[in-house]
Amino acid sequence: MLGKMGLGTCLAQAQSAASTPSTELMHRAEKNLTRTIVHDIFSPPIASRIYLYANAAAYETLVLEHKKYHSLHGQVPHFPKISGGESAAPVNYPLAALYAFFRTGGQLVFSEHLLTDSVAVILREFKESDSLVYQNSLRLGQAVSDSILKWASRDNYLLTRRQRRYSYSKAPGKWIPTPPGFIDAVEPYWSQIRSVTFDSAQQFKPLPPPAFSPDQASEFMQQAREVYDVTRALSDEQRLIANFWDCNPFYLNTQGHLNFATKKLSPGGHWISIAGQAAASAKLDWTATSATYLITAVALFDGFISCWDEKYRSQLIRPETVINSYLDETWRPLLQTPPFPEYTSGHSVISTAAAVVLTEYLGEQFRFVDKTEMEYGLPARTFSSFRAACDEAAISRLYGGIHYRAAIEQGQVQGERVGQWVLSRLRLRP
Known part of the structure; x- marks a missing residue:
């Protein structure tokens, strides 16, 4: 976990004339989180959980400054009220947001050292001559991260870690x-995980x-x-499409008696x-960039809950x-x-849900x-x-030979309903 000593020490070098660098730093932060997720071989549903909470932390920090944007508080049941924007202490909000992002993501991955290594490099771009502003920003980022992690701790994730081993049907x-x-x-x-916007995991049963x-x-x-x-x-072209959207973090190479994994991106x-x-x-x-990441992360997270509910039904x-x-x-x-049941197609569900919210934004x-994929x-x-x-992502599953057409088509219907529901329940932008 990104503790106070390790993270604070590596960030101490980042101080030096006040500026707010471009949003490219946020994109670099996302890429570093993704690389860590790939390295740790998290399953697609768990990866979506990491993206959700890290991006919620960044967004909720920035909303404290930009009051025209809307917090999740009051929109999402049990979401905490984030405080800190009322303080007279000077703060660099993008700096605080990235600190909150890294700190939250670091608590949710295994290889936190990979994130820690990137924190100092990215946040060094914030050249703050005023050490008070710098320290205030870190304190705010940590406070927001603490609130988000407390919210995350109640989503039933730990409960699902203690469930008995899955019993296969012989039917x-x-x-x-x-x-x-x-x-x-x-x-x-995974259907037992708390959704951000659903009334229940079965809400969009296909x-x-x-x-x-x-x-x-x-x-x-x-x-x-x-399929055959x-x-x-x-x-x-069809082969290229299938491989472009493969996104299988469980890919296993077999050469004789030798088995080894190739680490890949999740959907x-x-x-x-x-x-x-x-x-x-x-x-x-x-x-606006943070809101785009967050609405996408919510669509992915809730999409996986809906899809996995059907898969194991x-x-x-x-x-x-x-x-x-x-x-x-x-x-x-x-x-x-x-390694999970066929119906519905996960990529079809979450790709369509993400496309719906991104189209709106x-x-x-x-x-x-x-x-x-480069x-x-x-x-x-x-x-x-x-x-x-x-x-294209949806039909790639037929080309790849891993889904029937019904799983693809009904998966897209399911994903459309998920995406539209997320938009109806969450207002982030002015």
């Missing part, structure tokens, strides 16, 4: 772990999936056959990156298991099958270049809108 058509790692079920109790049947003429087997046929005739991390690139392209100021078998059992035992999907026809060896892709990006 036909139910999900079982898949090759090559046969990894146990990931976050089977239509049930097609009923399992091995009959080749059944709707279920027709959907499985589509599509993946055997992929174009180069939520990809959309946090898109939010940051879009905010930078739109040249948003500090508070329907417990639907993955295409890889069905195709190997009934169509072709030698077939393998282009992408590695993630930045516009229906917001054109952007997504460079997220550091993972893939070229940038250009999108005419956030909707176009989420549609």
